[in-house]
Structures are given as C-alpha cells and as structure tokens.
Amino acid sequence: MTDTTGVQRVDSGEIWRKAMEGARTREAAFTTLSDVELQPLYTSKDAQFDEERDLGYPGQFPFTRGVHPSMYRGRLWTMRQFAGFGSAKQTNERFKFLLAHGQTGLSTAFDFPTLMGYDSDDEHSLGEVGQVGVAISSMDDMSVLFDGIPMGEVSTSMTINGPAPIMLGFYIAAAQKQGVDPKVLRGTIQNDILKEYQAQHAWLVAPEPALRMITDMMSYCAEHVPHWNTISISGYHIREAGSTAAQELAFTLANGMEYVRRGVAAGMDVDSFAPRLSFFFDSHLDFFEEICKFRAARRIWARKMRDEFGAKDPKSWMVRFHTQTAGVSLTAQQPENNIVRTAFEAMAAVLGGTQSLHTNSMDETLSLPTEKAVKIALRTQQIIAEETEVTHVADPLAGSYFVEAQTNRLEAEAEAYFKEIEERGGVVPSLQEGYFQKEIHLSAVKYQRQMERGEKKVVGVNCYVEDESGPSIDLHRIDKGVEKEQHDRLAALRERRDDASVESELKAIRAACRDGSNLLERFVAAAHAECTLGEIAQVLREEFGQFKEPNIL
Amino acid sequence: MPNTTRIIRVLIGKPGLDGHDRGAKTVASVLRDHGMEVIYSGLHKTPSEIAEAAAQEDVDVVGLSILSGAHMSLFPRVRDELASRGKEDVLLVGGGIIPAEDMAELENDGFAKLFGPGTNTDDIAEWIKTEMKKRFEAEGEDA
Numbered sequence: 001m002t003d004t005t006g007v008q009r010v011d012s013g014e015i016w017r018k019a020m021e022g023a024r025t026r027e028a029a030f031t032t033l034s035d036v037e038l039q040p041l042y043t044s045k046d047a048q049f050d051e052e053r054d055l056g057y058p059g060q061f062p063f064t065r066g067v068h069p070s071m072y073r074g075r076l077w078t079m080r081q082f083a084g085f086g087s088a089k090q091t092n093e094r095f096k097f098l099l100a101h102g103q104t105g106l107s108t109a110f111d112f113p114t115l116m117g118y119d120s121d122d123e124h125s126l127g128e129v130g131q132v133g134v135a136i137s138s139m140d141d142m143s144v145l146f147d148g149i150p151m152g153e154v155s156t157s158m159t160i161n162g163p164a165p166i167m168l169g170f171y172i173a174a175a176q177k178q179g180v181d182p183k184v185l186r187g188t189i190q191n192d193i194l195k196e197y198q199a200q201h202a203w204l205v206a207p208e209p210a211l212r213m214i215t216d217m218m219s220y221c222a223e224h225v226p227h228w229n230t231i232s233i234s235g236y237h238i239r240e241a242g243s244t245a246a247q248e249l250a251f252t253l254a255n256g257m258e259y260v261r262r263g264v265a266a267g268m269d270v271d272s273f274a275p276r277l278s279f280f281f282d283s284h285l286d287f288f289e290e291i292c293k294f295r296a297a298r299r300i301w302a303r304k305m306r307d308e309f310g311a312k313d314p315k316s317w318m319v320r321f322h323t324q325t326a327g328v329s330l331t332a333q334q335p336e337n338n339i340v341r342t343a344f345e346a347m348a349a350v351l352g353g354t355q356s357l358h359t360n361s362m363d364e365t366l367s368l369p370t371e372k373a374v375k376i377a378l379r380t381q382q383i384i385a386e387e388t389e390v391t392h393v394a395d396p397l398a399g400s401y402f403v404e405a406q407t408n409r410l411e412a413e414a415e416a417y418f419k420e421i422e423e424r425g426g427v428v429p430s431l432q433e434g435y436f437q438k439e440i441h442l443s444a445v446k447y448q449r450q451m452e453r454g455e456k457k458v459v460g461v462n463c464y465v466e467d468e469s470g471p472s473i474d475l476h477r478i479d480k481g482v483e484k485e486q487h488d489r490l491a492a493l494r495e496r497r498d499d500a501s502v503e504s505e506l507k508a509i510r511a512a513c514r515d516g517s518n519l520l521e522r523f524v525a526a527a528h529a530e531c532t533l534g535e536i537a538q539v540l541r542e543e544f545g546q547f548k549e550p551n552i553l
Numbered sequence: 554m555p556n557t558t559r560i561i562r563v564l565i566g567k568p569g570l571d572g573h574d575r576g577a578k579t580v581a582s583v584l585r586d587h588g589m590e591v592i593y594s595g596l597h598k599t600p601s602e603i604a605e606a607a608a609q610e611d612v613d614v615v616g617l618s619i620l621s622g623a624h625m626s627l628f629p630r631v632r633d634e635l636a637s638r639g640k641e642d643v644l645l646v647g648g649g650i651i652p653a654e655d656m657a658e659l660e661n662d663g664f665a666k667l668f669g670p671g672t673n674t675d676d677i678a679e680w681i682k683t684e685m686k687k688r689f690e691a692e693g694e695d696a
Contacts (some may be wrong), residue, residue, distance in 0.1 A: 112570035112621050116597070124599070127626020128570055201572025201596050241575050328575075332670040365670050366652055367622065444575050445582050452673050461671045475652055478622060553581055553593050 013043070029455050033286035034244035035446065036409070042401035049404050054299065058394040062302035064295050064407070065395035066353040067318045072391035077349075078356035079381045080157060080322065084109030084133035085368050086482045088144035091134040095149060097371065101378060105187075105356060107157040108145070109133035110167075115202040117163040117537030120486035130482035132368070133159075136167065137486065137534065138493055139527040142174040152180040156187035157232070157322070157356075162204030164191035165213045166536050169523030172225065176528075188229035188278055188322070191217065194255040194427055197547060198436040200237035204537055207428050209544035213519055214259065215266040218273040220520035229278040231259055232322065238436075239282035240328050242444020245293045246410055248282060250417035251436055253300055257418075258427040260309055270309050274316035283349040284326040285341060291397060292406035294352030297321070300411055323349035324358040330365045333460035335473055338362035343380050350384055351397060357381055367475045434550030441552060490532065497530040505529045506539055513543035561685045563614040566594040566603040568631055571621035576648060580616065580674055587678040589614075600627060604634030607643060613688070614681055615640075617647040624651050624659070632663045644684055648672065 020040060030038050039046065049055060056062055059069030068074055081098055083106075084091045095106055110133040113125035119137040120129045129135050136142055146156075151174070160167045168189050172182050193210040196203045204210065214231065221228045235252035243251065256277060263273050279297065283290050302317040311317060325345035330338040339362050346359050359377040361369030369377070385391060397403045424430045431437070450456045457463050505526040512522045526536055565581045567574055574596060585591045592610050594603055607615050617631055628647055635643055647659065648668040656667040665684065668677055 112623070116570045118570070124570060127623040127630075128621060131622035132571075196572075201574065202570075242579075365650060367650070441575075441578050441582075445579050448579050448583075448674060452675060458671075549595050551593070551595070553578060553585075553591070 016041070029450075032245070032289045033284055033456075034246060034289060034443075035450070036246075036289075042405050044401055047401040047404035047408070049408065054404075054408075055398055061306065061314070061317060063298040063318055065398055067298065067320055067355070068394075071353060071394035072350075072385075073394075076385050076391065077354050077381075078105040078155070078322075079103050079378060079385075080105040080107045080356045080358055081374060081378055082107040082109050082157075082159065082324070082358045083374070084111075085476070086130040086134065086478055087485055088134055088136060088141045089147075090130075090479075090482070092145050092147055092149070094371075095145075098374070098378070099149075099154075101375060102382065103378060105155040105157065106149070107358065108159060110158075110160050111135045112202070113137075114167075114533065115160055115162065117166070117204045117533060117541075119490060119532050119534030120483065121490045122534050125483075127483075129486050131478055135482065135486050136170065137490055138530055138532050139170045139173045139177075140493060140530065141489070142167075142170040142527075143177055146174060146178070150180075151175040151178050152184045154186075158187070158189045160202075161190050161193050161196045161200070162202055162210070163533060163537055164189050164193075165217050165520055166523050166527075166533055168217065168225075168228075169520065169527045170533075172524050173527035182225045184227070185225050186227045188232050190232045190234060190280070192231055192234045192255065192280075194258060194431065195234050195237055195252070197431045198238060198251060198255075199241040199243075199440060200234075201549075203547045205540050205544035206547050207431065209513075209540075211259075211262050211428075212516075213540075215262050215268070216519045218259075218263055218276070219266070219268060220518055221276065222268070222272050228276065230273065230276045232278050232280045233259065234280040236280050236282045236324055238440060239284065240326065241440045242328075242447065243440045244443050245284070245286065245289050246413035247417070247439060247443060249293050249297055249300075249410055250414035252279065252281070253297065253304070253414060254418055254421050254427055256301065257304060257309075260305070264309070270305075270311045271313040271316050274305060274309075274311055275313055275318075278355075279319050279321035281321055281323050281349075281354075282326050283323045283345040283352070283354075285329045285345060287344060287348050288397075288403060288406060289410075290345070290348040291352040292403055292410055294321070294323075294349070294354065295395070295398075295403075295407045296410040296414065298353070299407070300414055320355045322356040322358070323352075323354040325349070325360045327360055327364060330360060330362070331458060331460050332365040333468060334466060335362045335366065337460055338365075339376055339380065342377060343384075346380055346384055347388075347390070350390060353395060363473055363475060366473075367477070370474055370476045373473075432548075432550065434552040437550065438552040493530060493532070501529040502531050502535070505531050506535060509536060509539050510543060513540065559689055561589040561614060561681065562610065562612040563589050563591045563616060563681070564594060564603070564607045564610060564612040565591060565616045565618065566598060566606070566631065567596050567618055568598055568600050568603055568627045569619060569621055569623050570597055571619055571623070572596055573620040573649075574618070576620070577616075577618040580618070580648070580677060583674040584616075584678055584681070587675075587682065589678070589681070600630035600634045603631050604638050604640065607635060608638040608640050612643065613685055614644040614646065617645075619647070619649040619651075622650065624649060625655055628659055628664065629662065644681065644688070646677075646681070648677075
C-alpha cells in the first residue's frame, strides 16, 4: 500500500503475527491465575469499549474508573489492619499500638466461639478461646475492647456474620455507655451471611431467618445508626476457599443483589439502605486480573442497581470496597517472601481503586502475626501511598487494551454466572443444594493439581525450593491463660447482673422472633441487661433452626 | 497371602468451630482419586462426634484438619475419644496451620504424621498407602 506522500505503508500487525509464528516461546502456561488463556498481545480490536458508556469518569456512572472524582488526591484509602487475639484487653492494646503507628481505622477479628455464637465458657469453645481473634461474650467485653478509644471518632470494622446483629447490639450499647450517640458511629459490620453458607462457614441459624435479621438490621440502622455500613458483601472468603477471580466477582455481586431484593421485599425503599452496603474483595497475585476484577465489580453493580433495581441515588450505584491481600497466596516456606507477594497484591488493590486495605503479615501461614510482622505489612501500604507516586492519577490503567479486554471478559463471565444462579432458583436454593460450594471446591482442587504438576509456580514450594528445618521467624503464641480469664470474667458477670432483667430480655427476643418485630432493638436492650452472646444465640437457634451443610464431595 | 490390595478407608474430620475446609476437602478428593474410600465429617464436629463416626465407619485412617490454632487442645481429645472406642490403632494424621514444634509434639503423642502448609497432596496419599501396606501385611502375618 502506498499513501499520497508515496511512502510505503506496512501492515505491522501482519508482520508481528508472522514473527510470533516463528518465535520460540517458553514451555509455560500463559494463563491467568484463574486459568484463563491470555493472548501474547492485546490491541484495540480486542478491547471493545465505549468510553462514555463503559468507563465514564471517576465519581460518575458506571464508576468503572472509581467512586470518587478525585480518588486518592482527595483522600488516601483507609489503612485498616485486621487485628484481634486473646482477651479484649490484649486486643485493646494491639488496637492502640496500630493507631499509634499511623493506622487510620480499626478492624476486629473475633475468635471462633464468638463467630459461632458461643460464650467463652461453653463446652464448644474449649481450646478455641482467643485463638484466631478476640473473645467477646458480652457488652462488658466490648467495653474493655474499646477502653480509651473514642468510639464516636474512630471508624471500626467488625468481621462477624452469624451473630453480627447481636454483636452490633453490644457495640451500640458499649458506645452508649461511653456517652456516644449511635447516630455518630461510623464503621462496618461484615454481616454477610450468604457467603458464610457458601465459603466461610461460620453461620448461626438457617438462611431465611438469618436474612430476616439482616433486613431488621438494615431498617434499624437506617433510622438509628445512619453512618454504619450494615453489610460488607464479601468475596474475600469465596476466593480464599478456592474460587477463581470470576467466581469471586460473580458470587459476591449475586449475594449483594439478593440482599437488595430482600430489603425491597421487606418494604424498604432501595435508596434508603443500598448506600450503606459496602464490599470486600480479595487481592490475589494475578496483578492485572485483580485490577480488572475491581473495575468490573464497580461497573456491573452500577448497572444492576440503576437499571434493574431502579435506584436513583448515585450512592446506591457505587461499589465502595475494602480489600485484603490474599492469605492463601502466602507460603510457610521462606516466609519473608510473603512481604513481596503482599506488596504486589496491595499495589493491585490501590490501582483498582480500593477504599480501604489490609495487608497480610509474612508469618500468617504459621500463626497470628507478631507485632514486627504487622508493622512491616502496614509499612508496605505506607510505602505505596507515600513513595511510589501511584496515587496521583485516578484509574491509571484505563484504556489499556489488555485491561479493558479483561474487564469486559470478567463482566461477561459474571453475567453467565448470574444466569446460572437464576436458573437454579436463586442464591438461597443454590447454596442449600451446595452449588457454590461445589464450584469453589472444583476450582480449588484444579489449582492445587496444577500447582503440584508444576504448571502453576509457587516460589519456595515447587520452584527455588530450599531445604528448611522449621520456621526461621518468631511466632506469636496465644497465652493459654486467656480461656481461664474469660471463664472468670463470665462467672463474675453472671453473679453480678440482675437475673430477672436477663430473663425478661431473652423472653422479649423469643417473642420478637415469632411476631416479626425488629430484633436489633431487642439485642441492644439485651446487651444493656448483660445477656451474653451465647444466651441470645441459643434463643435464636431454638426459634430459627440451624443450617444443614450439603455434602458436595 | 496378605490382602494388601484392600481398599483403605479414611475419615477426614474437621474438629472444632473452624470453618476453613478448603484443605480438608481437597485432600479428601485427592485420596479418593488414589482409590481410597473417603468419608468427610462435615464442619463443626466435636471430638466425640468424629471418633464416633470413625468407629461406626470402621475406618483405617483418620485425618484431621484445623486452621484455627486449637490443634493442641482438639487433636489430643480426638485421639482420646478414638481410644475410648477401641480405635487407638487407627492411623491418625493431621494438617493445618500448625507450628513445627507443635507438629513434633503431636507426632510424639499418638499422631503418626502431621502435614504442614505446602505439602504435595500426592505425597500425603503415597505416605498413607505405604503405611497402610505395612499394616495390612502385618495383619496378614498375624492372621
């Protein structure tokens, strides 16, 4: 071809394709972490998008480019390290340590008895008290946890689901005891029960009554705790349980839509509660796939909320999300390498426009983190924020052929899953039959086998292996005295409280379970009467029945 | 002639409140691929529920998984519950987030083997097959 100036035009694409045919390529799988085949090169032909329709501007529909017009120029993400272990007093000290080192929000990890609705002195709790998080059995424990921390000023995240409504009751009551009006409380409670049945498995009662408690909470908070994020719709646990990026994206948003449907069915205006829904995603090692997942999440949700649910408030359209780096990507072998993995994952979250971030510590495949390891993890975020200069430009990867093509691909995969879930009768029937659980399990096994065959590499595990005898780093051990200390605290509480008001509050909860009146109101009152978590949870188990785990193996 | 081709029966158990079942289910699937008969306990089981299932199903191997840090309390309790049901000879193994010194302690205390993070699942299957072959052969000689 010759143009008007007489210069010979060449088809460079054709030349490249020919060169690729003859080029030698490494013996490797050129696939994403989720096993999606990638092209060696992406061009404008692979990335079909309309800038106005599919990307928009930051802070505008469909929010592909971020939820704030100024993104990190306005405000950096919240650096929020998940912490909790041992007694309320010990975790209170860790909270103060983190705040003193520049952390800007608190995030509470609870122990398994608390997550499952058992008091520390219940027989189910034996050996588990304070192990993976803090033990909170009463409002009094909650007060100790926030002793000396102004609950009206700090933003708090609480990772709890089955008993979340009870725990929020404790939090509100403890704040009132501090003299703080619940109207000013800011924070998030995870409260995402659907993904518990699907992936994380800390449930309290059967799905339908659990969903009713969630709508109770949404309506209570809309009136009394207006700045509280009532659900953090979480893909994190779905991904950690073994899902692909597309499954994490699809199942999380499907769950989100289910909560919206429930809220609307309970008679609420969608714009009265949807702005308080937030999200929580994993950031795994596949740098670009993760960034595209975050971008796709924003775009899909915005479209669904505006076009299918008829939400009018732009805040209802926005995916505001917290991110945690991928715990499953860390290795027990050569644990210092985990600092590097976490840094890449954190960078992906920032380039994907996260609102808050937890970076894992290098020692978490072995135990809860030491203070030193936690500090390095926090410093990793601070280095990204202060030194790398990536925070100045919103959605810097937009328009990249590869990034837009993968964002489109993830959106299409999610849509296919939404259709599949709908055909199976919706989210609740699908989780009762084990559909999500099976999909996640199959992905987990597939990856494990690929890794063991050497198709997916993990440094220190299947390549660059070193002979190691035992961990080379110090570990954080949970003090064995915590369980005994909690038993003593509960014995004292049961001794000093007014039994008659405990009885009457528990009775009122039972009545509310039956007559459909708002349970959150009852939980706050029960917290003030010093009813324990286990006592309240037991009433709920009796009234509502328990979840039957489907066998998917 | 000792019957060394007998099918190995395995119970994979999740004692305690920990909901992390990715590892347990993955191992269960792999052991099944290796020809073993695998029963999975499901989540949130007490030590006595696991031991009871092991006795009723008459398994050769019990594999426990805990990622909640409660292994030093729960693993020995499962071992004791097994013994109280006459299953002290079962091949008892475990895995999860378990520090090396705890693994050593458990291996001195009734556990045949602990498998840590990063273990190849085929290695677990091969190890169990080798151990069970020895046991089946020994049983054959006794008979």
